[in-house]
Structure formats: structure tokens, C-alpha cells
Amino acid sequence: MxxxxxxxxxxxxxxxxxxxxxxxxxxxxxxxxxxxxxxxxxxxxxxxxxxxxxxxxxxxxxxxxxxxxxxxxxxxxxxxxxxxxxxxxxxxxxxxxxLNPIQQFVKMLSDIFVPIIPAIVAGGLLMGINNILTAKGLFYDQSSFIDVHDQFAGLAGMINIFANAPFVFLPVLIGFSAAKRFGGNAFLGAALGMILVHPDLMNGYDYPKALVNGDKIPTWELFGLSIKMVGYQGQVLPILVASYILAKLELGFRKVIPSTLDNLLTPLLSLFFTAFVTFLVVGPVTRTAGYFLSDGLTWLYESGGAIGGLLFGLLYGPIVITGMHHSFIAIETTLIADQANTGGSFIFPIAAMSNVAQGAATLAAFFIVKNKKMKGTASAAGISALLGITEPAMFGVNLKLRYPFIGAIVGSGAGSCFVAATKVKAIALGTAGLPGFISIATGSWLNYIIGMAIAIVVAFIVTIGLSRRKVYREESL
CATH class of the missing domain: 3.30.1360.60 (Glucose permease domain IIB)
Structure with a gap:
């Protein structure tokens, strides 16, 4: 060449x-x-x-x-x-x-969360492996794998700790990434995250239960103020807002503090005032907002059922074209980190249905088109999409020919309708495609696989059917 x-x-x-x-x-x-x-x-x-x-x-x-x-x-x-x-x-x-303001907001979320995805995915997949080892009835009736093979119990315990760490210390990861994105010192952002998950605070996962049970919440008593000593393990919004405040304070202090004292006073004042304001106001407000967000989305998914899944599945492909799907990373992280209440993420299964449908439509196009270059692109891109990477399939084949994209969104809607009706949820982030079953709660594996089969078959058949319409026939040459 x-x-x-x-x-x-x-x-x-x-x-x-x-x-x-x-x-x-x-x-x-x-x-x-x-x-x-x-x-x-x-x-x-x-x-x-x-x-x-x-x-x-x-x-x-x-x-x-x-x-x-x-x-x-x-x-x-x-x-x-x-x-x-x-x-x-x-x-x-x-x-x-x-970019317009909405696109800039989506890009901001993407810039913050994309760098930490490897840590979240690693923790999530380890969580999936732990669930496989500890799920009762998966390999043996009424027993888990480690019940029968207790020599692996220690390994399961280790994996459980490894898996939980990225979620327990999620504010540290987000603090580092967000402070950097907002123009501040990334290590100050990480330090702020560490403060929010300090072991001397009441564990954030225990806080809702303590409120329900009426248990005493530890507080700092300061000048008539009663500030709750509660951590923010697994929380997204508090550290996100706090990191923004931290970065702006840091930049502001650097402008007014003499250079001889800058390295001493700027980190001190930025971290102290941000942490104080976070525990006093920002944290409690954003924690509540986070609960409303995750509970509201979960309620919407549970209430919408098959119809909600159908609509989301039909729209997911067009959303990907706009790039708006990057904003889902923050929502998915929130849902998975709070899976004790939410049950996990409903977005991941629908993304997987969309991806495999795009792959199936592309493979259908492979059998239809006569152009050798397009055939070569379709064969590789179709397999790639089935494995969760859709760019070559969507932009290189389906959108160009149009009818495979229509077939793909119909297949996505059909598969998403089924997984929504059967309440399939992901307990981890991972590859949204054929290998994605490991991210799904073990009890929903079968329904996840059935959903993918529906998405693949429907997308393939609809694409073949549309290709025979006169309006699309010339595009297949």
C-alpha cells in the first residue's frame, strides 16, 4: 500500500x-x-x-x-x-x-469517568467471579462451588476484597480524575476522596440502615453545628461536586497567595475548606440527590417493564451516534456502587442488546452486499460488534447502507424488551456483548443469553428483509 x-x-x-x-x-x-x-x-x-x-x-x-x-x-x-x-x-x-452546553456536559462526564473505567471494570468482573464461586444452585443443588470445594473458600474471600475495593474507595478514584479535569491538582482530589472514606467515619453503606433502625449517628459538635461523621463509600455525586469546589478554590488561592507561600498555604486552605463545606452541606445534599437519582431510575425501570426496555433499546443506537451514551457511565457507576438497593445496572444489558444487534445486522449485510471492500469490512466489524466494539460496524457499514441500522435498532428493541421484562441487571461493568454474561447477576444469565439471541435473530432477519425492498436494493450492489 x-x-x-x-x-x-x-x-x-x-x-x-x-x-x-x-x-x-x-x-x-x-x-x-x-x-x-x-x-x-x-x-x-x-x-x-x-x-x-x-x-x-x-x-x-x-x-x-x-x-x-x-x-x-x-x-x-x-x-x-x-x-x-x-x-x-x-x-x-x-x-x-x-460543542453546545449539553455536549460539553456529556464530554465533562466522559473525561472524568472514562479514565477510571479499567478500575471499575476490574473490580466488577472480580465481583462477578466471586458471585460464580458463591452462588448456590449454580453448579450444585442447594450448594455453592465453595460449599462443595471448601479449599477455594479462602480464594473467594480474597477475590471479594479485591472486587469491593474500587467501589469502597470510589471517591478517591473520582476525586483524582475530577480534580484534574476541573483544572486542579489531581492528588489533592485524591486526598479529598480519602477524607470522605476515612475509616474513623461511619461507613456510608451502613448509614441508611442506621437511619431506619434509629441508631445514633456520630457527629462533630462545632460552634453549635452538629456535623455528621458519615463516610461516602460508593458515592459519586458528593465527590464530583466537592472536586469542582476544590479545583476552583485552589485556582482562586493561587491568584491571591504570594508565590513564596503558595505551595504551603494553597493545598492546606483548599483541602480544609472543601472538606469542611462537603461534610457540612455539599455531602448531605448530594448524597440525598444520589439516592433520589438511583431510586428514581430503578423505579422507572421496574415500572416501565417491557415497554420501557423496548423504547430504550430502540433509542440506544441513535443515542450512541450523538455520543450522549458517555453520560451513562456516571449513572451506571452509581447504580452498581449502590447495588444493595438498586440490584445493579439495567443500562448494561440494554447496551449489550444494542451491540449484538448491530453485529448481527452487519453480518447480515455481509451476505447481502456485492462490494468486496464492504464485505471485508462487514465480516470483521460484525464479529467485533458481537464482542462489544461497535464503531466499525455502526459507522463503517450499518449507517452507510441504512437498512442494517434499522434492522439493528429493531433487534435491539426486541432483545431489550425481553431483558427488561425479566429484570436482567448487571452487577459490574464489562464488555457489553457476548462475553458480558460475567457482568450479569448469576440468576439472570439464562435470560441475558435469551435476550441476546432474540436481538441477534431479529436484527439479522429484519436486515435481510429490508435489503429486498426496492429502495435499498441498489445500496447492496
Whole structure:
């Protein structure tokens, strides 16, 4: 492949080097901020063998090329345009200027929660393994695996501690990430998170039970104020708001405190005042708001039943196109961290139904289309989507041909309708696709698998059926 020629063709198709504000790349895609996306010749791009798909999201025009090739094309584009490579964060900063307030809010949540996903996923999957080991009736009648094989009891105990740690100390993770995102010192954010889960405080998980039982809540008595000594284990909103306050206080103090005292007084004052205000006002208010949010969403899901699942499943694919699904990470983290009350996340199963439906529709397109390039893209992208990675399938095949995307959202709605009716919930984050069963409560594995089967079969059949309509027949050539 002539990478220099491909880079030249791509540059011309996106309006030339004068239309490029910033450019970077990730593992599979060119990420470009353009001055005017109206100058892009998508037909020309899609005819290139090197291009697997294109889409625009969050102020960035992204061209899917593939692992191992994208870096070579990028290097040639860099030399051709004379532009210095931007980091992904610089491209994000440049593209965020073009976002509306809602998109900026979603991007903020994404910037905070995406970096901590590996820790949450690791803890969640370990929790899933622990549940497999301790679930009664899964392997043996009326007994769990460790009841029968007690030599593994110690291992299960270790895994339980490993699994709970990211959720118990969730404010530390969020504090670090959020303070950094808001422009403050990330380590001060982590320190604030540590304060909120200090072992001398009443455990946040025990607080609701203590209120119900009428148990005495420990307090600090200060100038007539009675401040509750209660931790915020597993809480999202309190540390999120507190980190914002911390960052703004830190930036404010740095402007007024002399440089000779800055390193001494700024961290001290920022941390003290933020922690004080958090325990006094911010924490109690946001904790209550968090309870209302998780309880309200759970009630909505429980009340909506099959109809609610159907609607959410139909909408999930279009939501992904807008990028709004990134805001779900914060909600899912809240639901899973409070699973003792919520039972887990209902969003994950629906996301999985949408992903496998996209994969099934793409594989259906593989059998329909005659274009060799599209066939090659569809085969790899379809399998990838079944495993939970949908970008190549959705943007490289389904949206281009249109009818597979319609088939996918119908399949997603059907599968989501079933998992909602059977109350399938995830107790951990993970890969929302075929391997996602390990994130599901063990008692719901069968219903999760049935839901995926429904989503796959319906998406495949509807896609095949739509392809035979005259309006779509030419697109299959």
C-alpha cells in the first residue's frame, strides 16, 4: 500500500490542509478537527481501500483506518500538511469549542469517568467471579462451588476484597480524575476522596440502615453545628461536586497567595475548606440527590417493564451516534456502587442488546452486499460488534447502507424488551456483548443469553428483509 498516496487522497477529500485545525490518531482512527466539515467529500473517502468508515462526533471528524495502518497514514499526513501532531487531549480541547452546553456536559462526564473505567471494570468482573464461586444452585443443588470445594473458600474471600475495593474507595478514584479535569491538582482530589472514606467515619453503606433502625449517628459538635461523621463509600455525586469546589478554590488561592507561600498555604486552605463545606452541606445534599437519582431510575425501570426496555433499546443506537451514551457511565457507576438497593445496572444489558444487534445486522449485510471492500469490512466489524466494539460496524457499514441500522435498532428493541421484562441487571461493568454474561447477576444469565439471541435473530432477519425492498436494493450492489 502506498501510504503517501492514501494520505494525499484523504487530505484532499477532507478539504485540503487549510481546512485542518488539529489532527491526532488513536489505535484505529484519525481524529481531525476541521474548520468546515461541509467541505468533506465523503463519497471519495468511502471509495478508498484504506478507509473503513467515517463519522463525526463531539466536534471531531474521525476516519476509521485500522490498527497498524493508521499510524503510517498519519505520519504521511503529518509530513504532507506540515502540521505538528496534536495529542488526543489537545484535539479534544480544540473540538470542545464547537460543542453546545449539553455536549460539553456529556464530554465533562466522559473525561472524568472514562479514565477510571479499567478500575471499575476490574473490580466488577472480580465481583462477578466471586458471585460464580458463591452462588448456590449454580453448579450444585442447594450448594455453592465453595460449599462443595471448601479449599477455594479462602480464594473467594480474597477475590471479594479485591472486587469491593474500587467501589469502597470510589471517591478517591473520582476525586483524582475530577480534580484534574476541573483544572486542579489531581492528588489533592485524591486526598479529598480519602477524607470522605476515612475509616474513623461511619461507613456510608451502613448509614441508611442506621437511619431506619434509629441508631445514633456520630457527629462533630462545632460552634453549635452538629456535623455528621458519615463516610461516602460508593458515592459519586458528593465527590464530583466537592472536586469542582476544590479545583476552583485552589485556582482562586493561587491568584491571591504570594508565590513564596503558595505551595504551603494553597493545598492546606483548599483541602480544609472543601472538606469542611462537603461534610457540612455539599455531602448531605448530594448524597440525598444520589439516592433520589438511583431510586428514581430503578423505579422507572421496574415500572416501565417491557415497554420501557423496548423504547430504550430502540433509542440506544441513535443515542450512541450523538455520543450522549458517555453520560451513562456516571449513572451506571452509581447504580452498581449502590447495588444493595438498586440490584445493579439495567443500562448494561440494554447496551449489550444494542451491540449484538448491530453485529448481527452487519453480518447480515455481509451476505447481502456485492462490494468486496464492504464485505471485508462487514465480516470483521460484525464479529467485533458481537464482542462489544461497535464503531466499525455502526459507522463503517450499518449507517452507510441504512437498512442494517434499522434492522439493528429493531433487534435491539426486541432483545431489550425481553431483558427488561425479566429484570436482567448487571452487577459490574464489562464488555457489553457476548462475553458480558460475567457482568450479569448469576440468576439472570439464562435470560441475558435469551435476550441476546432474540436481538441477534431479529436484527439479522429484519436486515435481510429490508435489503429486498426496492429502495435499498441498489445500496447492496
Amino acid at each position: 502506498n501510504y503517501k498516496k492514501e494520505a494525499q487522497n484523504i487530505t484532499e477529500a477532507i478539504g485540503g490542509k487549510d481546512n485542518i485545525e488539529a489532527i491526532a490518531h488513536c489505535a484505529t482512527r484519525l481524529r481531525i478537527v476541521l474548520k468546515d466539515e461541509g467541505q468533506v467529500n465523503e463519497d471519495k473517502l468511502n471509495q478508498m481501500d484504506v478507509v473503513k468508515g467515517t463519522f463525526s462526533t463531539g466536534g471531531q471528524y474521525q476516519i476509521i483506518i485500522g490498527s497498524g495502518t493508521v499510524n503510517k497514514v498519519f505520519a504521511e499526513m503529518e509530513a504532507l500538511t506540515g502540521l505538528e501532531a496534536s495529542t488526543n487531549s489537545e484535539v479534544k480541547d480544540q473540538s470542545s469549542k464547537k
